[in-house]
Amino acid sequence: MESVPKKLTNTVFRLVKFPDEKFPHNIEENLKMETEVIENPEEKLQNDHVLIETAYLSVDPAMRIWMTGQETYIGRISLGQIFPTVAVGKVLLSKSNKYKPGDLVMGRLGFQKYAFADSKTIGHIPSNYPNIRDFLGVLGTNGLTAYVGLMDIGKPKKGETVVVSTAAGAVGEIAVQLAKQLGCYVVGIAGDQDKCDYVVNTLGADKCINYKNFIDDEKLFTEEIKKTCPKGVDVYFDNVGGRTLDCILNHINEGARIIACGAISTYNYSGSNVKSTPIDMKIKNYPKLIIKNASIQGFIYYDHKETVKAGRQHLIGLLKEGKLKHREDVTQGIENTHEAFKKLFTGKNKGKTIIKVDSELLRPKL
Numbered sequence: 001m002e003s004v005p006k007k008l009t010n011t012v013f014r015l016v017k018f019p020d021e022k023f024p025h026n027i028e029e030n031l032k033m034e035t036e037v038i039e040n041p042e043e044k045l046q047n048d049h050v051l052i053e054t055a056y057l058s059v060d061p062a063m064r065i066w067m068t069g070q071e072t073y074i075g076r077i078s079l080g081q082i083f084p085t086v087a088v089g090k091v092l093l094s095k096s097n098k099y100k101p102g103d104l105v106m107g108r109l110g111f112q113k114y115a116f117a118d119s120k121t122i123g124h125i126p127s128n129y130p131n132i133r134d135f136l137g138v139l140g141t142n143g144l145t146a147y148v149g150l151m152d153i154g155k156p157k158k159g160e161t162v163v164v165s166t167a168a169g170a171v172g173e174i175a176v177q178l179a180k181q182l183g184c185y186v187v188g189i190a191g192d193q194d195k196c197d198y199v200v201n202t203l204g205a206d207k208c209i210n211y212k213n214f215i216d217d218e219k220l221f222t223e224e225i226k227k228t229c230p231k232g233v234d235v236y237f238d239n240v241g242g243r244t245l246d247c248i249l250n251h252i253n254e255g256a257r258i259i260a261c262g263a264i265s266t267y268n269y270s271g272s273n274v275k276s277t278p279i280d281m282k283i284k285n286y287p288k289l290i291i292k293n294a295s296i297q298g299f300i301y302y303d304h305k306e307t308v309k310a311g312r313q314h315l316i317g318l319l320k321e322g323k324l325k326h327r328e329d330v331t332q333g334i335e336n337t338h339e340a341f342k343k344l345f346t347g348k349n350k351g352k353t354i355i356k357v358d359s360e361l362l363r364p365k366l
Contacts (some may be wrong), residue, residue, distance in 0.1 A: 004092050006050070010039040010156035011334050013111035015083050019067050024345035027338045030067060031111070038114060041093060045116065047148060048096050052105060052115045052122070054089035056330075058136040059171075059340045059353040061239075061264045073300050074108070082110040088125060088132045089115075089357075101128075106135050113357055137170050137352035138326045139315055141301065146174035147311035148301040149237060149259040158183035160224055160234035161253075165244055167208060170352035173263060173326055174315075175237045175252055176203045181323070183237075187228050189244060189251075191347045198350075202325055221261060222247045232256075241266045242283075249285035258289075258296035264345075308349075327351025333359070 023030065031092040038044065040053055051265025064273060066077050066084065074084060085295050087109040091318050096119035099105065107122030108143050109115040149171075156162050156265040159267040162179040176199060179186045188199035190206040196208035207228045214221035225233075225247055232253040241263025252258070289296060302308060318324035329349040331340040334357045 004041060006040055008041055009115050010036045010038055012036055012113075013337055015067060015079055015084050016079055017079070018069055019064070023064070023067075024257045025341045026112070027341045030140050031338065032074075033335065033337070041114075045093050045095050047120050050091045050096055050105070050117055050119055050122070051093040051101050052087075052089045052107075052109060052117055053089040053092050054109055054113055054115060056088050056133050056136055057111060057334070057337075057355040057357060058086045058141065059337075059355060060085075060141065061262055061344065063341075064264070064345065075334050076270050082112055084108055086112050086136060087137055087357075088135055095118075099124075104129075104132055106132075107199055108247055111334070111337060113294070133328060133330075133354055134319070137328065138174060138319065138324065139248055139312055141264070142170035142352060143174045143315050143326075144173045144308050144311050145261060145301045146178060146237075147263050147315065148176050148304045149299060150175055150235075150309050151311070152304050152307050153259045153297050153299055154235040154237060154257050156182050157236045159185070159229055161185045161187065161229050161235065162235040163187045163189065163229065163233050164205075164237040164239075165249060166191075166239040166262075166264070167199045167203070168327075168351070169239065169349075172237070172239055173351065174205055175198075176205050177318075179235075179237075180204045181318075185231070189240075193348075198327075211321040218243060218247060222250050225251050235259070236322075237261060238263075242266050246283050246285050249283070249288040252288055252292050252294050254292050254294075256292055257295040258294065260296055260298040271300075274342075279330070295322065328351050331355045 008310050012034050013031045017030050019030050049084045065144055088106045091101050092105045094100055098119050104125040104127055105122045107117055120350050122145045125135055153292050156179055162184045164172045164175045176188055177187055186205045189206045189211050190199055191212055193210055195222050196210050199205045199208040209224055235257050237259045238261040242265035327350050329351050340353055340355050343349045
């Protein structure tokens with residue numbers, strides 16, 4: 001095992017300003033890149049802790065809310081704090097009997113090249129697994145969110161109509177395929193024709209709506225949903241909120257289930273640095289939930305422990321059988337973190353957004 005230098009140069013990103021309506025174009029004002037020196041890392045290592053060199057970092061839509069300083073399911077992020085993210089990497093130093101140098105691990109390690117972590121807050125990754133990035137996406141937060149949302153909240157039945165927004169995204173692409181495998185009629189919603197083609201031709205959805213064609217005409221968008229979902233909507237996997245959710249509510253069936261997974265269309269209207277939500281982004285068709293005896297439920301995937309355990313095994317099985325497609329959008333170099341954020345939050349990403357920290361770390365032998 002390679003020895004660890006007495007001095008490590010760490011690259012970190014800290015939250016220094018809460019975002020405003022210009023986000024993500026001014027992301028450099030929110031997340032500041034800094035270089036810090038870790039002197040004598042072995043001496044700084046506490047008992048039951050490890051030092052990890054990160055390999056890949058996850059970039060996710062929920063980070064827009066985390067940036068506001070609001071209390072969320074991961075707590076409140078303060079100005080000056082290293083911005084959190086789930087990462088995968090390898091152990092360099094260990095004072096834990098659970099991990100040894102060279103072990104591959106994952107955990108909420110933050111946007112940084114080197115991270116000290118409590119051994120109770122990380123988990124092992126099998127050393128022989130062919131693509132450790134999967135544990136950030138299809139076998140991590142995104143895949144498990146899709147699985148838990150569908151199985152525990154949506155509970156789709158064969159023949160029902162399932163609609164998935166951001167269907168070409170990291171969560172949506174998994175939700176689309178799982179719903180099809182359950183025998184449902186599946187309609188995706190995406191932001192350009194290339195993404196719609198991917199949703200239908202690769203993921204197997206029956207139809208896909210390019211919402212950008214109707215972005216300025218709510219009436220036409222509502223008519224397109226009616227045309228594409230002639231039997232109404234039984235399950236809606238909502239990743240966007242706002243106008244799309246409002247239009248879907250016009251077409252829900254009796255007993256419909258709405259999976260409240262995300263609300264990315266409204267995130268720029270959250271927090272102390274922004275104005276109130278525009279009137280056309282607010283939900284006007286809420287009474288449809290009452291009239292149709294329907295439900296809408298939010299969730300955090302890791303609260304559903306038994307489903308998560310079953311879900312990961314199910315997804316691994318599908319991957320091994322070649323029955324689960326997914327895409328990755330990998331940005332090279334932690335120094336390009338701002339660009340990865342801009343791609344995700346302007347919809348220019350193709351699949352799961354990931355940052356490869358160092359192009360020399362963890363070569364293709366994995």
